[in-house]
Amino acid sequence: MRAAVVVTGDEVLHGRVTERNAAFLCAWLEARGVDPVRVTVLPDRTADIAAEVRDRIHDEVDLVVTSGGLGITHDDVTMAAVAAAVGVPTALHEEALVLVGRNADRHPSRFLVSQETRDATDRKQATLPVGARMLPPVGTAPGCALEAGGTLVLVLPGPPGELQAMWLAAVEHDPGLRDVLARTGVAEGRRVLRIHDVVESQVVEALDDARTGILGNVRMGICARIGELELTLADAGVPGGADAVAARLEAAFGAAVFSRDGAPVEVVIGRGLAARREVLAVAESCTGGMIGERLTAVPGSSEWFAGGVIAYANGVKRDLLGVPRDALDTDGAVSEPVARAMAVGARRALGTGWALSVTGVAGPGGGTPAKPVGLVYIGCAAPDGAVVVHEHRFRGDREVIRQRAAVQALHLLRVRLATA
Amino acid sequence: MRAAVVVTGDEVLHGRVTERNAAFLCAWLEARGVDPVRVTVLPDRTADIAAEVRDRIHDEVDLVVTSGGLGITHDDVTMAAVAAAVGVPTALHEEALVLVGRNADRHPSRFLVSQETRDATDRKQATLPVGARMLPPVGTAPGCALEAGGTLVLVLPGPPGELQAMWLAAVEHDPGLRDVLARTGVAEGRRVLRIHDVVESQVVEALDDARTGILGNVRMGICARIGELELTLADAGVPGGADAVAARLEAAFGAAVFSRDGAPVEVVIGRGLAARREVLAVAESCTGGMIGERLTAVPGSSEWFAGGVIAYANGVKRDLLGVPRDALDTDGAVSEPVARAMAVGARRALGTGWALSVTGVAGPGGGTPAKPVGLVYIGCAAPDGAVVVHEHRFRGDREVIRQRAAVQALHLLRVRLATA
Numbered sequence: 044m045r046a047a048v049v050v051t052g053d054e055v056l057h058g059r060v061t062e063r064n065a066a067f068l069c070a071w072l073e074a075r076g077v078d079p080v081r082v083t084v085l086p087d088r089t090a091d092i093a094a095e096v097r098d099r100i101h102d103e104v105d106l107v108v109t110s111g112g113l114g115i116t117h118d119d120v121t122m123a124a125v126a127a128a129v130g131v132p133t134a135l136h137e138e139a140l141v142l143v144g145r146n147a148d149r150h151p152s153r154f155l156v157s158q159e160t161r162d163a164t165d166r167k168q169a170t171l172p173v174g175a176r177m178l179p180p181v182g183t184a185p186g187c188a189l190e191a192g193g194t195l196v197l198v199l200p201g202p203p204g205e206l207q208a209m210w211l212a213a214v215e216h217d218p219g220l221r222d223v224l225a226r227t228g229v230a231e232g233r234r235v236l237r238i239h240d241v242v243e244s245q246v247v248e249a250l251d252d253a254r255t256g257i258l259g260n261v262r263m264g265i266c267a268r269i270g271e272l273e274l275t276l277a278d279a280g281v282p283g284g285a286d287a288v289a290a291r292l293e294a295a296f297g298a299a300v301f302s303r304d305g306a307p308v309e310v311v312i313g314r315g316l317a318a319r320r321e322v323l324a325v326a327e328s329c330t331g332g333m334i335g336e337r338l339t340a341v342p343g344s345s346e347w348f349a350g351g352v353i354a355y356a357n358g359v360k361r362d363l364l365g366v367p368r369d370a371l372d373t374d375g376a377v378s379e380p381v382a383r384a385m386a387v388g389a390r391r392a393l394g395t396g397w398a399l400s401v402t403g404v405a406g407p408g409g410g411t412p413a414k415p416v417g418l419v420y421i422g423c424a425a426p427d428g429a430v431v432v433h434e435h436r437f438r439g440d441r442e443v444i445r446q447r448a449a450v451q452a453l454h455l456l457r458v459r460l461a462t463a
Numbered sequence: 464m465r466a467a468v469v470v471t472g473d474e475v476l477h478g479r480v481t482e483r484n485a486a487f488l489c490a491w492l493e494a495r496g497v498d499p500v501r502v503t504v505l506p507d508r509t510a511d512i513a514a515e516v517r518d519r520i521h522d523e524v525d526l527v528v529t530s531g532g533l534g535i536t537h538d539d540v541t542m543a544a545v546a547a548a549v550g551v552p553t554a555l556h557e558e559a560l561v562l563v564g565r566n567a568d569r570h571p572s573r574f575l576v577s578q579e580t581r582d583a584t585d586r587k588q589a590t591l592p593v594g595a596r597m598l599p600p601v602g603t604a605p606g607c608a609l610e611a612g613g614t615l616v617l618v619l620p621g622p623p624g625e626l627q628a629m630w631l632a633a634v635e636h637d638p639g640l641r642d643v644l645a646r647t648g649v650a651e652g653r654r655v656l657r658i659h660d661v662v663e664s665q666v667v668e669a670l671d672d673a674r675t676g677i678l679g680n681v682r683m684g685i686c687a688r689i690g691e692l693e694l695t696l697a698d699a700g701v702p703g704g705a706d707a708v709a710a711r712l713e714a715a716f717g718a719a720v721f722s723r724d725g726a727p728v729e730v731v732i733g734r735g736l737a738a739r740r741e742v743l744a745v746a747e748s749c750t751g752g753m754i755g756e757r758l759t760a761v762p763g764s765s766e767w768f769a770g771g772v773i774a775y776a777n778g779v780k781r782d783l784l785g786v787p788r789d790a791l792d793t794d795g796a797v798s799e800p801v802a803r804a805m806a807v808g809a810r811r812a813l814g815t816g817w818a819l820s821v822t823g824v825a826g827p828g829g830g831t832p833a834k835p836v837g838l839v840y841i842g843c844a845a846p847d848g849a850v851v852v853h854e855h856r857f858r859g860d861r862e863v864i865r866q867r868a869a870v871q872a873l874h875l876l877r878v879r880l881a882t883a
Contacts, residue, residue, distance in 0.1 A: 054686030054693065056502060057493045062482070065504065073477045081511070082476060082504035084485065087684070091501070116663055116685055117678065156668045164664055202687070204859050244535050244584055248576045258537070264507075265536055266474030267622070273474065325752075325773065331759025332745075332752025335773040339751025342827055342861060350779040353745065353755040355770035359813055363772070363783065393779055407762055439624050441762060 044077040044227045046106040047099045050084045051092055051121050052201060055111065063203045064110040068210065072106075076227040080104060087112060092124035100128065100194045106223050107194055108210075111201030113184035115164035122187070125198055126172035129191040133170050139177045139185045140169035147183045178213055181205040188217050195219045232261075232278035232285035235305030237271055239454050241296055246272065249295035250288065257291060260284030269443070270450040271308070301457060308453045309337050309344075315460035316347035316397070321426060323456070324393035325351030326364055326385040326400040328376065329419065333449045334399065349393045354385060360402075364388030377402050377414050382432045386422035396426035397460075399452050405441045419448045423455045425463060431455070464497040464647045466526040467519045470504045471512055471541050472621060475531065483623045484530040488630065492526075496647040500524060507532055512544035520548065520614045526643050527614055528630075531621030533604035535584035542607070545618055546592035549611040553590050559597045559605045560589035567603045598633055601625040608637045615639045652681075652698035652705035655725030657691055659874050661716055666692065669715035670708065677711060680704030689863070690870040691728070721877060728873045729757050729764075735880035736767035736817065741846060743876070744813035745771030746784055746805040746820040748796065749839065753869045754819065769813045774805060780822075784808030797822050797834050799852045806842035806850055816846035817880075819872050825861045839868045843875045845883060851875070 048065045055062050062084065069079035081099075085091045092112070099107045112121030126133045143165045147153050153161065171177060171187045175198075178186035184200040186209050197213060197220065199206045213220045238246075243265050252258045261284035264275040274292070276285035293300050302311055316323055325334050332353045338344050352363045357376050360366040366384040374380045385400035403419025410416035417437040424430045433455060437447040468485045475482050482504065489499040505511045512532070519527045532541030546553045563585045567573050573581065591597060591607045595618075598606035604620040606629050617633060617640065619626045633640045658666070663685050672678045681704035684695040694712070696705035713720050722731055736743055745754050752773045758764055772783045777796050780786040786804040794800045805820035823839025830836035837857040844850045853875060857867040 052686070053684040054695070056499050057486075057489050057684070057695070062486075066477075066482075069477050079476050080506065081515075084502035084504075086500065095501075114663060114687075116667055117672075118684065150662075152662045152665070155662075156664050160664060160668050164667075204863055242570075242572045242575075244576050244580060245572070247536055247584075248580050252537075264473040264477070264538065266472070267534075275474070275477070322776075327752070327755075328770075329759070330756070331764075332747070332755025332771070332773065335747075335752025335775075336750070336756050339749070339773075339775060339825075340862065340865075344751075345775060348775055350748075350773040350775035351752070352772055352783070353752065353759075353770040355755075355759060355765060355768055356742075356813075359770040362814070363812060392783060393776075394782070405759075442760065443624055445760075 044106065044223060045080045045104045046072050046077050046108065047080055047104045048082045049092065049095050049099070049107060049109045050082065051087055051109065051112040052084075053086050053118065056084050056086050064199075064201070064206050067203065067207055068108055068110075071210070074233065075224060077106065077224070087118035087120055089120040089124045089127065092121060093127040096125055096128035096196060100192045100196070104194055106197065106220075108197045108199060110199050110206055113168065113186065113198070113200045115167055119167075121198060122171060125187075125189075125196060129172060129189060129196065131173045134173050135166060136169050136171045136177055136185070139171060139180075140165060142180050142185060143168045143183050146180050176217060176219070178209050178217065181208040186213075188213065188219050190219055195223055231282060232276065234276055234285060234289065234303065236274045236276065236289060236292060236300055237302035237305070237307070238274065238292070238296055239271055239299050239301050239308075239457075241272055241299055243267060243272065246274070246292065250291060257287055261288050263288060269446050270454065298458070298461060301454075308450070308457055309341050312338070312453060312457050312460065313341055313344060313347050315457070319460075319463075321396035322347055322349050323397040323399065324349050324389040324395040326389035326398060327351060327353050328355060328360070328385070328402040329405040330401045330445050330449050330452070331355060333445055334401065334452055337449060337453070349395050351389060352392065360385060363392060365391065375414065377404055377418055377420060379420055379432045379434065382420035382422035383430050386424035386430055386432075390424045397456065398424040399456050400424075401448050401452050403435075403444070403448055405444045407441060417444050419444070421448065421452045421455055423459050425459060427463075431459065464526070464643060465500045465524045466492050466497050466528065467500055467524045468502045469512065469515050469519070469527060469529045470502065471507055471529065471532040472504075473506050473538065476504050476506050484619075484621070484626050487623065487627055488528055488530070491630070494653065495644060497526065497644070507538035507540055509540045509544045509547065512541060513547040516545055516548035516616060520612045520616070524614055526617065526640075528617045528619060530619050530626055533588065533606065533618070533620045535587055539587075541618060542591055545607075545609075545616060549592060549609060549616065551593045554593050555586060556589050556591045556597055556605070559591060559600075560585060562600050562605060563589045563603050566600050596637060596639070598629050598637065601628040606633075608633065608639050610639055615643055651702060652696065654696055654705060654709065654723065656694045656696065656709060656712065656720055657722035657725070657727070658694065658712070658716055659691055659719050659721050659728075659877075661692055661719055663687060663692065666694070666712065670711060677707055681708050683708060689866050690874065718878070718881060721874075728870070728877055729761050732758070732873060732877050732880065733761055733764060733767050735877070739880075739883075741816035742767055742769050743817040743819065744769050744809040744815040746809035746818060747771060747773050748775060748780070748805070748822040749825040750821045750865050750869050750872070751775060753865055754821065754872055757869060757873070769815050771809060772812065780805060783812060785811065795834065797824055797838055797840060799840055799854065802840035802842035802852045803850050806844035806852075810844045817876065818844040819876050820844075821868050821872050823855075823864070823868055825864045827861060837864050839864070841868065841872045841875055843879050845879060847883075851879065
């Protein structure tokens, strides 16, 4: 089964919005054994969208999913475009009109516009291709599903929450989509491995495919993330291919293979802390709260994460974390002694077993020859009182340096937890 | 001038990586008056990539930019695909080989693999389409530029930092790209407006295009973000069209039009604080550090942001922010009195003029009938001692609720700053 995703929206195309819908749909489909063959992002132009949908039907993909362009403004043209691609007119769908009105009435901002505007915008959103099945609105925009030339076309709204909810409802209830999914197999042996501080060429060498032929029975994708490699494996034909690759990588890299089930490092950390009934605090300077934000994105993190101090100003390092004025004056905020004192101070101030600290020069300004942009100290304090501080010299812009610092801090803790 | 972007990579297609390159390229091009006509994301398959590049050349776009697939593993096929699309062979580029080796030698991980592996991977990365101009590597992968059928094809590496640096260097130095850009005009009157707490239908009604025809002289895109609308305007033909729309929106919505130059709310806040020589602290519970992270993403934020407390556990609210035990026991952590006390406590603990606090139920667990998922209190304490607390009931999943809370907190501060 092959699927194509068509994302519409000038704001997406022009880079002003981070597109999440294609990623959601493709990840979902791929895990269910449907092959995403392309994602296309197009402007809000009827002709462009219609041509793309028509081309994908002509290519005989089994499923085309569109995202966006179901709103009430002049540049929302997807329903019209899909109708044009499929070669049918559009018409007001009475049931959709009722649902649109009902959903829209739930929002107070609804009544900031005139009745005339409300009627016109409701009618626009309830106008669907003739013969399409309506997908009930999650927000105010209904979607639709229709078959054309052996391809199922699914039209979904742009806001990610609405798209995801409508997709999942269609998976359950739309007869066309149920049929497509029933005809796929689950990708056997599929798993995601995550490896810390290993580069792609090391994986290539460890697998030694030229000699072992190990890649013959597996579909493998390697993705370099910040500080990590992500490998996606699935059996290709013969069962056990993914197992063999995973085993070889674990033999080669040991504990650097920190996730065998795709769990990100913050989830691995949470499992480790919860198992020990221990709690973590953070003391963040240049990362500004990024580490706390990543940890608290994990549901249930309150069990093992108490919080922390965003010690952006030196006075805050001193007053809330007890970093000695001496150390700040003599060694400077970006130094091993200050990273150490921040970690110790966070443990004490928040009363936790573990603490992570980060202090560095994120740039673009603030660097000196002695302490250049990218210099970052990461500290980890453990329940037994031991404190470890690592020095890093990261490359990249402000955001990349901050992200690298956050990732390496999380991994320092992960390793300390695993070996404690 | 029309441009198309082709992003390659199974990890991108399957949604495991957040794609930033297309957004960067399209935003850059659009601001320079080049029309991005599509973005296509494809798997790491030579035939698919070659077909797409060939189709775009056939469509007579002026510029095609590819991203990704220049690495050393079996699934890095972009150079070969572009050569196939253009109809030339590939060959080892001697100058590229020297640069690849030199850049690779700078990384300690280089020497974790054998000389044989290093030679083979270097040769792969230095193999370019015959006749292409080499774009010098930023990491280890060189890119290239070549003309085919009136279209300039630019091949860039996947890691965002490398792509951006190589693109900017090519803008300066590649004769083909300089020629394309010389033939564009800057989009006249182009600006980005940001409006808080206004929905699209209100903008539609305010512009009353059916009566005023105001949209006839302007290219306008509306994008709904979390809690904000983003409008991109440019003159279409006649000068002054964008000005007219901006003026009408400012008349209709007043201070809700909080950004007239595209600056995001955290930059607007920074300008306000810097002008008053005042400093901000945050006290975050359910947002976990997200607000601090957004504020510190702004270079120079240390001038007006001191840091804060991530008070995830109630004990931390008590011990670091001085929230009374009474209030926590009686009203609960998610309450107006606790939000108030957190804001007051952050001001005091960090010694700042301003403070923001957030406490809420992010979900999916933790909700009750009295305090459901999405209930969030946001507090703002000012230098004169005044404290304002707003209650919100947000809808969405954990991440959406956290993001909505962060956005509304930033806007509460923005408004308080503007009216102080």
